[in-house]
Every structure is written in C-alpha cells, then in structure tokens.
Amino acid sequence: MSEKAFNLFFCGLMVFVAGCSKTLNLQVESEVPTPLASRLPLSLGVYYNENFLNYVFTEKSEVREDWTIDNRTSRITMFNEILPTMFSSVNKIDSPNISDGNVDIILEPEVLDMQVALPEETHTDMFEAWIKYGIKIYNPGGNLLTEWQLTGYGKTHTAMFKNKESGLNTAITMALRDLGAKIILDFSNVPEVKNWLSTKIDCSEHPGLC
Amino acid sequence: MLNKFIKLLILIGILAISGCKSTTVIDEYRENTSTTIMSEGESIVVLGRRNNSSYETEFDFVECVGRSLDSALNGINVIPEQSFVDSMYPYFETSKAPMDVQNLDRLVQIPEVANKLNDFKVRYFVWIDGFTETTDSTGAISCTVAPTGAGCFGFATWDDEANYEAVIWDFKDLNLSGKISAESSGTSYLPAVIVPIPLLARVQSSACTSMASQIRGFIQ
Structure with a gap:
C-alpha cells in the first residue's frame, strides 16, 4: 500500500471513529450580548453558591458512555453581563443571609437541571439544549421572597462539517441567551417581586413595574 | 467503451438540462393598496421566525434574502439579522420577539428600544417563516476505497420543497403592510460513475431570489 493510500485510509478511519464516538468532553464557549435594558433603581446582592459555581453536566449511560459538558464560565459570564444592566448596582456577596443596608434585594441562582439532545436521538435535524434554573430571591436579612424557576431552550440545525461538539455548543449558547432574556424581561413580573417592587419604587416613575 | 462513455455523458447532459429545474410560485397580499x-x-431588517418546535427558519435563507435586497436597493440599508438581534438583546430573542404589530407597538413604548430602532432608522420589518425539506428520495450510490484506488457507482435522485412566508410590518405606521409567500420545488440527480456528479436543483436559492425580488417590488 502506498503511503498516500494509507494516509487516506487512516484519515477516513479517524473521521468514522470520531463520528461514532460515545464520549463527549465539551467546554462551552459562548457570549451573551450587552443587554438593552432599563435599570431598576435598586441595589442587588448576588450570591453564587457552590451548585452555581461548580455544576457540570455529566452522563454515563449506554448511549452516552462518558459525557461531560462544562458551561461554568459561560453562565457566570452571562450573569455578570446581564445583572448590571438590570440594577443600579450589583455586589457579589458571600451569603444570602446578610443585613447589609447597601443591598435592597438578593438573588441566589442555581442550576436545577440540564438536558441536551442530538439529531439522531430525536430523529430531527436539530441539536437541542434545555437548562433549568432556580433563582431564590431574598429580602436583605435572608427572608425568602420566592424561588423563581425558569427554563432556557436553544436549538440549532445540523450542517455539513458541524460535529456534535459544535452543534451542542451553539444550542447551549442559544439556551443561555434565552435564559438571560427571560431573567431580564420577566423578573419584575414574578408576582412576589411585583408586589415587593411596589413598596420599594415610585410607581409613577416606573408604571410598567407596579 | 468510448462510445458508452459518450452516451453516458449525453444522458447526464440531458438530465442537467431537463432535470434539476426548480419551479417557484409566489403569492402576494397587500394590506392596503397605497404604495409603500x-x-x-x-x-429594512429581515428576521427569521424560529419559535416552531418542528423546524427552524434557516439563518442562511434569511441572510440570502437580506443580501439580495441589499444588492438591489440603492440608498436603503439592509440590517443583518444577527447584528440587529444582538443590538436589540433581549427584545428580539426567539421567545421574546413581538409576534404581531400590536406587540411591536407595546415594545416601542420602552425608551431604550425606541431609541435603538430610531438609531437604526428602521422602516420595515420583514419576518420570514418556513423551511426547505427533502420530500422524497430514491436510488443508491456505493463507494469503495481500496489501496489501488477509490470510486463510486450508482444513481440517486431526490425532491426538495421550500415553503416560506414573509410578513412585512411598516414601523412608521405600525401596521401590517402585507405578506409574500414563496413555494419552490425541484428534483436533484446524483449519477456516479467513479466520480459522483451532483446535478442539484437550487430550490432554496430560487425561493430566496424570488422572495427578495417580490419584497423589492413591494417596498420600492
């Protein structure tokens, strides 16, 4: 066998093996655009707990023998990008139970669940991702106002030369964008938050929030 | 042998000429008869609707319509979809984008949104919804790789259909200007004698150029 033919055969074999691999180790790289939002005249304390800082999607099953999807950096970047556009100031705090006079409201986000689907699993031509968050909302002092649950969804088409890493990265990026959009636009519509806001801000200046 | 090869070439040539044609039907509806x-x-901004769970309007189709309009409209700016959606984040994300003109009206009550749309000098929103799919396929091709060489043999054919609808909103008057639908279909062929020769019906491309041409006529 000539060297050229061997190289061609070897390359084909590698592509075949990579395409059929049951393992996945994905480090999600994504960015959320700077939001166009009006700031609430409130000071926010944000507490990133262990779950939020360290959650990594893992799965060991027959069809997904060794899957790891790490989007820790992406979600922290997303929160750091959107929260300063929602509140007049944002402070990272070490515990939700603080009675700091400089903070009006406290958020503690955590990842409740994450699911992904490949085209061959759903028999569609889509890579899909769902990320479910729970955001605990506290008064200063640590009194829980409510726990708000929301889900971000993202999908992307299959395409030639788009492998599962690339497809899932795009789907997860879309899911994070969706989550960010829901946090920004739906936060003041959470009933408990809406009631609380009416005691904290001048409703004549922010008629849409009260 | 040479005679057979020439016959095959002629067959492929006939297929290329007679087949691979795509047929496009355009339908237009104007909300009012006044010229826009x-x-x-x-x-003008061209955006894709992507909230249907069973399909997704292709980014490249939306881009194709935008590019075709941009090259044909003199003095009128066509804003690229991704650039617009990023600049307006989060108001034009799939789950949050206005679904009708009334919702757009509510959106422009938000000062930041109104200012940004004014910066863009947006006059028209074109929302495209639809997709291209392969509806039927027959035939088979087998390829072999061996140390002595590689080659394919066989014949495959498939039908593609593209169905898209463009809804045009007038941002100046905050009303629905009209709707344009494009339906395109065609059959592609892939004969293979050692080397596969794709004879593709450019269904999506045909729908794109037809739709862009109709939108151009609509707003100029």
Whole structure:
C-alpha cells in the first residue's frame, strides 16, 4: 500500500471513529450580548453558591458512555453581563443571609437541571439544549421572597462539517441567551417581586413595574 | 467503451438540462393598496421566525434574502439579522420577539428600544417563516476505497420543497403592510460513475431570489 493510500485510509478511519464516538468532553464557549435594558433603581446582592459555581453536566449511560459538558464560565459570564444592566448596582456577596443596608434585594441562582439532545436521538435535524434554573430571591436579612424557576431552550440545525461538539455548543449558547432574556424581561413580573417592587419604587416613575 | 462513455455523458447532459429545474410560485397580499415607498437612508431588517418546535427558519435563507435586497436597493440599508438581534438583546430573542404589530407597538413604548430602532432608522420589518425539506428520495450510490484506488457507482435522485412566508410590518405606521409567500420545488440527480456528479436543483436559492425580488417590488 502506498503511503498516500494509507494516509487516506487512516484519515477516513479517524473521521468514522470520531463520528461514532460515545464520549463527549465539551467546554462551552459562548457570549451573551450587552443587554438593552432599563435599570431598576435598586441595589442587588448576588450570591453564587457552590451548585452555581461548580455544576457540570455529566452522563454515563449506554448511549452516552462518558459525557461531560462544562458551561461554568459561560453562565457566570452571562450573569455578570446581564445583572448590571438590570440594577443600579450589583455586589457579589458571600451569603444570602446578610443585613447589609447597601443591598435592597438578593438573588441566589442555581442550576436545577440540564438536558441536551442530538439529531439522531430525536430523529430531527436539530441539536437541542434545555437548562433549568432556580433563582431564590431574598429580602436583605435572608427572608425568602420566592424561588423563581425558569427554563432556557436553544436549538440549532445540523450542517455539513458541524460535529456534535459544535452543534451542542451553539444550542447551549442559544439556551443561555434565552435564559438571560427571560431573567431580564420577566423578573419584575414574578408576582412576589411585583408586589415587593411596589413598596420599594415610585410607581409613577416606573408604571410598567407596579 | 468510448462510445458508452459518450452516451453516458449525453444522458447526464440531458438530465442537467431537463432535470434539476426548480419551479417557484409566489403569492402576494397587500394590506392596503397605497404604495409603500422607502426613503433614502431608511433601513429594512429581515428576521427569521424560529419559535416552531418542528423546524427552524434557516439563518442562511434569511441572510440570502437580506443580501439580495441589499444588492438591489440603492440608498436603503439592509440590517443583518444577527447584528440587529444582538443590538436589540433581549427584545428580539426567539421567545421574546413581538409576534404581531400590536406587540411591536407595546415594545416601542420602552425608551431604550425606541431609541435603538430610531438609531437604526428602521422602516420595515420583514419576518420570514418556513423551511426547505427533502420530500422524497430514491436510488443508491456505493463507494469503495481500496489501496489501488477509490470510486463510486450508482444513481440517486431526490425532491426538495421550500415553503416560506414573509410578513412585512411598516414601523412608521405600525401596521401590517402585507405578506409574500414563496413555494419552490425541484428534483436533484446524483449519477456516479467513479466520480459522483451532483446535478442539484437550487430550490432554496430560487425561493430566496424570488422572495427578495417580490419584497423589492413591494417596498420600492
């Protein structure tokens, strides 16, 4: 066998093996655009707990023998990008139970669940991702106002030369964008938050929030 | 042998000429009969609807319509979809984008949104919804790789259909200007004698150029 033919055969074999691999180790790289939002005249304390800082999607099953999807950096970047556009100031705090006079409201986000689907699993031509968050909302002092649950969804088409890493990265990026959009636009519509806001801000200046 | 090869080439040539044609049907509906003419300096933004769970309007189709309009409209700016959606984040994300003109009206009550749309000088929103799919396929091709060489043999054919609808909103008057639908279909062929020769019906491309041409006629 000539060297050229061997190289061609070897390359084909590698592509075949990579395409059929049951393992996945994905480090999600994504960015959320700077939001166009009006700031609430409130000071926010944000507490990133262990779950939020360290959650990594893992799965060991027959069809997904060794899957790891790490989007820790992406979600922290997303929160750091959107929260300063929602509140007049944002402070990272070490515990939700603080009675700091400089903070009006406290958020503690955590990842409740994450699911992904490949085209061959759903028999569609889509890579899909769902990320479910729970955001605990506290008064200063640590009194829980409510726990708000929301889900971000993202999908992307299959395409030639788009492998599962690339497809899932795009789907997860879309899911994070969706989550960010829901946090920004739906936060003041959470009933408990809406009631609380009416005691904290001048409703004549922010008629849409009260 | 040479005679057979020439016959095969002729067959492929006939297929290329007679087949691979795509047929496109365009339908237009205008909300009012008054002409909707854009002024120089105004912008149009072409966006894809992606909230249907069973399909997704292709980014490249939306981009194709935008590019075709951009090259044909003199003095009128066509804003690229991704650039617009990123600039307006989060208001034009799939789950949050206005679904009708009334919702757009509510959206422009938000000062930041109104200012940004004014910066863009947006006059028209074009929302495209639809997809291209392969509806039927027959035939088979087998390829072999061996140390002595590689080659394919066989014949495959498939039908593609593209169905898209463009809804046009007039941002100046905050009303629905009209709707344009494009339906395109065609059959592609892939004969293979050692080397596969794709004879593709450019269904999506045909729908794109037809739709862009109709939108152009609509706003100019």
